[in-house]
Structure formats: structure tokens, C-alpha cells
Amino acid sequence: MEAEAAALAADPVRAEEVRRAAKVCQCKAVDLGSIEDAIRAHGLTTVEGVREHTNASGGCGACSIRIEDILAAMPPAPAAALPLAAE
Numbered sequence: 001m002e003a004e005a006a007a008l009a010a011d012p013v014r015a016e017e018v019r020r021a022a023k024v025c026q027c028k029a030v031d032l033g034s035i036e037d038a039i040r041a042h043g044l045t046t047v048e049g050v051r052e053h054t055n056a057s058g059g060c061g062a063c064s065i066r067i068e069d070i071l072a073a074m075p076p077a078p079a080a081a082l083p084l085a086a087e
């Protein structure tokens with residue numbers, strides 16, 4: 001276990017792959033990376049939105065709390081460009 005942790009610490013790309021591959025929803029076999037990608041791609045802000053785009057939380061619902069935590073940890077989507085006021 002320590003050797004694996006040390007190997008991941010020495011290889012940030014592999015560490016990110018392992019982090020993203022972590023299963024969040026066991027019922028629908030949805031991993032963290034898929035959820036993060038859907039949140040970014042679609043500007044999702046709710047568990048329902050994540051379910052609609054990934055199917056996560058579409059079974060027993062036990063992962064809903066974890067999805068809420070993921071949503072809370074994601075940086076806010078960039079604001080839409082606002083037109084500049086005429087001077």
C-alpha cells in the first residue's frame with residue numbers, strides 16, 4: 001500500500017487517472033471523472049442534473065450526498081460574457 005502511494009506521488013498523471021477512476025456511484029458504475037466532466041461540460045449545479053447526464057444516483061440514491069460534495073467542491077462555471085456598457 002505504501003509502495004503504491006509512493007508510486008502515485010511520483011507520477012502525478014497516473015495519480016490523476018486513479019483519482020478520476022474512483023467509482024462514485026456503485027449502482028450505475030459511474031466514476032468521479034465522468035461526473036466532473038459532465039458538471040464542467042453542462043454547467044451542472046444539482047444532483048438531478050448530474051443524474052440526467054451521467055446516470056449517477058439513478059439507482060439506490062446512496063451516492064447523492066457524495067455528488068453534492070463533488071458539486072460543492074467544483075469551481076463555479078465562468079460567468080457568461082456580459083456586453084460592455086456603451087459609453
Ligand code: FES
Pocket residue numbers: 024025026027028056057058059060061062063064
Ligand atoms: S450508489 Fe449511486 S444510485 Fe446507488
